[in-house]
Amino acid sequence: MNTLFNLDLLVRENVKALKPYSSARDEYVSSGEQMVFLDANENPFENGLNRYPDPHQRNLKQLISKVKQVEACQILVGNGSDEVLDLIFRAFCEPGKDNIITLPPTYGMYKVLSGINNIENREVLLTDKFQPNVDEILAATDENTKLLFLCTPNNPTGNSFDFEAIERLLFEFPGLVVVDEAYIDFATNGSWSFRLNDFPNLIVTQTLSKAFAMAGIRLGLCFASEEIIAVLKKIKPPYNVNELTQQKAFEALENYETVKEQVQTLLKERKRLSEAIATIPYIETIYDSDANFILIKVDDANKRYNQLLEKGIVIRNRSTQPLCENTLRLTVGTIEENDKLISTLKAL
Numbered sequence: 313m314n315t316l317f318n319l320d321l322l323v324r325e326n327v328k329a330l331k332p333y334s335s336a337r338d339e340y341v342s343s344g345e346q347m348v349f350l351d352a353n354e355n356p357f358e359n360g361l362n363r364y365p366d367p368h369q370r371n372l373k374q375l376i377s378k379v380k381q382v383e384a385c386q387i388l389v390g391n392g393s394d395e396v397l398d399l400i401f402r403a404f405c406e407p408g409k410d411n412i413i414t415l416p417p418t419y420g421m422y423k424v425l426s427g428i429n430n431i432e433n434r435e436v437l438l439t440d441k442f443q444p445n446v447d448e449i450l451a452a453t454d455e456n457t458k459l460l461f462l463c464t465p466n467n468p469t470g471n472s473f474d475f476e477a478i479e480r481l482l483f484e485f486p487g488l489v490v491v492d493e494a495y496i497d498f499a500t501n502g503s504w505s506f507r508l509n510d511f512p513n514l515i516v517t518q519t520l521s522k523a524f525a526m527a528g529i530r531l532g533l534c535f536a537s538e539e540i541i542a543v544l545k546k547i548k549p550p551y552n553v554n555e556l557t558q559q560k561a562f563e564a565l566e567n568y569e570t571v572k573e574q575v576q577t578l579l580k581e582r583k584r585l586s587e588a589i590a591t592i593p594y595i596e597t598i599y600d601s602d603a604n605f606i607l608i609k610v611d612d613a614n615k616r617y618n619q620l621l622e623k624g625i626v627i628r629n630r631s632t633q634p635l636c637e638n639t640l641r642l643t644v645g646t647i648e649e650n651d652k653l654i655s656t657l658k659a660l
């Protein structure tokens with residue numbers, strides 16, 4: 313048990329006092345009764361989208377609950393996981409006072425969100441094996457430390473964090489531990505969402521943008537204790553997930569078997585891509601990946617990036633991130649796209 317953790321002490325004072333926005337029809341929508349809804353100033357002419365979407369996303373959450381094996385009351389959905397991350401900042405961090413801990417090199421949005429929300433971002437570098445430095449993280453905390461972001465598999469390095477390190481942080485970190493699992497479907501290890509009942513300070517985020525091939529609809533998932541979800545629900549915009557997104561996400565989750573097949577194809581392609589570029593002389597390192605991308609270290613990242621651009625291939629230059637000098641991040645594409653990337657890299 314994490315004896316330092318106390319949810320009440322972490323919630324922002326104004327959020328604690330907040331009464332969330334509610335709509336007049338909330339309690340009737342799920343009753344199944346035929347009602348006449350003249351409460352929300354909608355246009356009555358039916359076109360399938362003239363009504364506001366369900367602010368509680370009940371149907372969608374029921375299906376997420378079944379697919380992801382998390383109770384519906386432990387789920388929040390957002391306009392991409394970026395919105396979920398922003399809600400977490402705004403629910404728990406007092407601007408100008410609190411701090412968070414991030415572990416560079418990692419996903420850039422944590423830092424951006426800390427800037428937007430005026431929260432100090434304490435950076436504790438990953439080790440040279442791209443693993444969390446648990447002692448240093450714990451040493452960087454104080455009474456105003458609210459959040460720790462663990463991105464696993466980590467973007468841009470591609471590796472998963474060690475189980476023992478994450479577990480120790482869940483036991484000893486005084487604030488909330490946000491485990492960002494955007495790439496979990498490509499990883500060999502399972503999700504931390506199965507441990508929600510063991511760790512009251514755990515928040516897991518996932519997304520339909522990667523394995524589910526649904527980046528365009530913007531659907532992010534958040535799994536946490538019912539108490540944490542209740543806090544986030546208080547501040548979420550009522551209609552943050554639109555009707556079309558709810559419908560498309562429902563269809564994508566119903567087709568989970570297809571998603572799994574596509575993931576298998578991408579994993580095979582990831583292996584093929586790493587093997588095919590392994591002998592290219594200017595590529596110094598190909599890092600192991602648990603995600604749908606590969607980080608490579610080259611002789612001169614700017615030069616190679618521009619050469620690929622000239623050939624019509626856009627990748628990501630991650631060289632400005634700490635520990636990532638001269639690195640490039642390659643997303644695994646279709647077989648044809650990967651063929652083009654491989655032959656172009658070989659010809660440079």
Ligand code: PMP
Binds near residue numbers: 394532
């Ligand atoms: N977390 C990580 C680690 C990511 O790489 C990304 C997207 N690149 C996100 C979150 C955001 O995902 P979404 O599309 O759900 O906002």
